[in-house]
Amino acid sequence: EDQVTQSPEALRLQEGESSSLNCSYTVSGLRGLFWYRQDPGKGPEFLFTLYSAGEEKEKERLKATLTKKESFLHITAPKPEDSATYLCAVQANNYGQNFVFGPGTRLSVLP
């Protein structure tokens, strides 16, 4: 069964303390892996799309990487405004338009 898991469930960091979030997936042929940020009471906001193992993308303090079984979202020197829930989603070759989302990692960055 295709699935996406994320760890940790919640993460608390001090401002400036770098860390990584993990997204592990099991799919029969990956079409794309997506990272979103979700603030409380709002809809998810797109961050990155990764298509193949070895690919990396960066945006400000965030860097996403992809292997054949997992993706990491690295957060360098985070600020309090980076506090949010980070969602990972995959689209498999046999899913059509169905995207499988993970449960998310709730990140808190303390000043």
Next chain:
Amino acid sequence: NAGVTQTPKFRILKIGQSMTLQCTQDMNHNYMYWYRQDPGMGLKLIYYSVGAGITDKGEVPNGYNVSRSTTEDFPLRLELAAPSQTSVYFCASSYSTWTGGYNEQFFGPGTRLTVL
């Protein structure tokens, strides 16, 4: 551009009532989606549409109906509401070409629905 808008923001229904959740996008996207998000769970796809007049079921379609008469609008209908439909509902849209480009999904702000 307003992006993806959803109404209402909040709604409380009684068991057995019906309602329509509205979704409109002004980005001329061809794909539109409805998801539900339950606490501690990932977003689950309810229905999606690849263009006006074309809709298809997602992972959890039971108890819901959709229609897409225009590019901009994609309403979600709940018939005979049940407590299991208590959730936050998100509408999303994206633009994809026949060559298979997978552009990002833009999400609306959500509708929080409670069925009592």
